[in-house]
Amino acid sequence: MFFFSSVKSIATKIALIACTAALTACASSGVRATDGIYDPNEERNRKVHAFNVKLDQKLVRPAATRYSSILPDEIENSVGNFAENLGQPSIMVNSILQGDLRGVGLSVARFLSNTILGFGGLVDVAEILEVSEHDTDFGETLYKWGAGEGAYVELPALGPSTVRATTGKVVDLFTNPLSYMLHSPEKYYGTLASTSSRLSDRGRYSSTIDSILYESADSYAQARLIYLQNRRFSLGDEGSALSADDPYSDPYEDPYAQ
Amino acid sequence: MLNNITRRTFVALASSSVAIAATPSWALTQGEARKLVDSLVAKINSVIGSGKSEAAMIKEFQGIFRRYADVPIMAQYALGVDGRRASASQKRSFGKAFEIYIARKYGKRFREFVGGKVEVKSSRKINAGYEVKTKASLRGSAPFEVTFLVSSKSGKDLFFNMFIEGVNLLLTERTEIGALLDRNGGNFDKMIADLKKAG
Numbered sequence: 001m002f003f004f005s006s007v008k009s010i011a012t013k014i015a016l017i018a019c020t021a022a023l024t025a026c027a028s029s030g031v032r033a034t035d036g037i038y039d040p041n042e043e044r045n046r047k048v049h050a051f052n053v054k055l056d057q058k059l060v061r062p063a064a065t066r067y068s069s070i071l072p073d074e075i076e077n078s079v080g081n082f083a084e085n086l087g088q089p090s091i092m093v094n095s096i097l098q099g100d101l102r103g104v105g106l107s108v109a110r111f112l113s114n115t116i117l118g119f120g121g122l123v124d125v126a127e128i129l130e131v132s133e134h135d136t137d138f139g140e141t142l143y144k145w146g147a148g149e150g151a152y153v154e155l156p157a158l159g160p161s162t163v164r165a166t167t168g169k170v171v172d173l174f175t176n177p178l179s180y181m182l183h184s185p186e187k188y189y190g191t192l193a194s195t196s197s198r199l200s201d202r203g204r205y206s207s208t209i210d211s212i213l214y215e216s217a218d219s220y221a222q223a224r225l226i227y228l229q230n231r232r233f234s235l236g237d238e239g240s241a242l243s244a245d246d247p248y249s250d251p252y253e254d255p256y257a258q
Numbered sequence: 259m260l261n262n263i264t265r266r267t268f269v270a271l272a273s274s275s276v277a278i279a280a281t282p283s284w285a286l287t288q289g290e291a292r293k294l295v296d297s298l299v300a301k302i303n304s305v306i307g308s309g310k311s312e313a314a315m316i317k318e319f320q321g322i323f324r325r326y327a328d329v330p331i332m333a334q335y336a337l338g339v340d341g342r343r344a345s346a347s348q349k350r351s352f353g354k355a356f357e358i359y360i361a362r363k364y365g366k367r368f369r370e371f372v373g374g375k376v377e378v379k380s381s382r383k384i385n386a387g388y389e390v391k392t393k394a395s396l397r398g399s400a401p402f403e404v405t406f407l408v409s410s411k412s413g414k415d416l417f418f419n420m421f422i423e424g425v426n427l428l429l430t431e432r433t434e435i436g437a438l439l440d441r442n443g444g445n446f447d448k449m450i451a452d453l454k455k456a457g
Contacts, residue, residue: 133400207366215456218437225433226425233424250386251418251428252411255334256341 037228039152048154049220053213055157060202061210067196068203076200078122083193085114085121090176094136098144106134135234138175139168143235152224160227286410291388292381294415295406298326299376299392302368312366319365320358328409328416329357336431340439348446355453360431363456373397376404386411386418 039045068076088111095103110126110133118125127133142164143149150163161169173179179187202209216222231237305318323329333356334341337349344352374396381390387409395401407419420427435449438456442448 205370208370211363211366216437217434217441217452217456221433221437222430225430229425229429230423233421250409250411251331251335252386252409255331256337256339 037152037224038149039224041151041153045152045154045224046220048156049223051156052154052159053219056202056209056213060199061206064199064202065206067199068206071200076204077124079193080197080200081114081118081124082121083190083197084124085111085118086178086190086193087176088114089178090172091134091136093175093177094138094141094172095134097138097141098136100136103134103136106132110134137165137168138171139165140235142168143237149237152228154220154224160223162228162231165231286387286408286415288381288383288388290410290415291390291408292378294326294408294417295381295390295392296378298322298406298417299378301326303375306368306374315368316362316365319368320361323357323361323364326417328412328414328418329353329360331412331418332360332428332431333357335428336435338432338436340436340444344446348450352446352450352453355450359453359456364427370396 071079088107092104092107092111095101095107109131113125113129113131114121114123117123139162147164153161153163153166155161155166158169176190178190212222212226213219301322302319305315305322308315308318310318330353333353334349336356337344337352341349374394376392376394379391379393381388383389384407386407388407390406390408392404392406393401394404402423403421404423405421406417408415408417410416412418418428434456435453438449438452439446442452
């Protein structure tokens, strides 16, 4: 009984948020520049970027290096698995909203096998059983619903994003049914695990992230370009490809072409 | 006069038909494109499995880039429109600096592949040649897609671009070189000096 009433309240909340989100995302999707980058707030974004770099330098990077060096890889992996498993119900909800039945099936299969057979999600049994990985978020739901990408934004602490993806992030704070069913402190295990898991990734991919943040000539432009390309790739958004720099254009025709 | 024109036309026609006749011998087949990437992937796998020091691995990657990639065309693309302003000698020294820079930078990245493996998945025809998709599986992370664009337009079968999960290497490097140029007020020599220190 409790379950059904909470599902109902989640559903209404999501529907409400979704409507406003779709509206804001549509309203803010402006014209895109020919290079596929629409960044009207570049000045402000660059300030946030400078802050993020400093934050990484002073806090995140040292913490991540320590976290990664103290904990054995196995434990780091378990924390990562645990965080990922807690995210599955949110992936399920978004798959439903996208009408993606396969995605719904995969996220349910993953969540059940990892929770029941994988000691509450510590072991990724689904990977052993070869259940394909499926990841989605409300930003993708908005994309599937036809909302425009909107301007590029760099968020404090969270890094590169777009208006659409940011709206998605906010909505995703509410799309996980677990957060409605669990009470504190269990409620916060997920947040703690996902923060740890982010630290773990920062530690593990340390040299790649360092090379972008500290070794490139313009780390802001580099992070923006990499984020936008990767995000569009994972959405399968061919239409927003960096058109002037069509990756499949033939450089042998005119390598100096813009 | 007329004679002169016809002769010129004839030479032009003759050379263009030579070019057409020569095309088939350059043209790359799908099988060849896959073979190139297969052997490139085998080389990368053997280097990351060798357990050598970072410096030694980077040296090996530099060799791999020289053997499998069309570094000159990559360098030209990375320079972009600005390249039109550069002198021949500037282009040459940029090309050299770019080759070392790219091997160092991506050699370091490949080091993260240690313990993982890369396998060829599929291929298809594109304008300049073929696109070959591979799957990289690393320890402790979900597999990701690495795509190579292969062409024989240089006269040899070589890859000229690479995408890691949709991130275009050439575009990334064009942004980087552009930023280096901006930082140096558009001065090529200073930019090349900076590039030698970068990566």
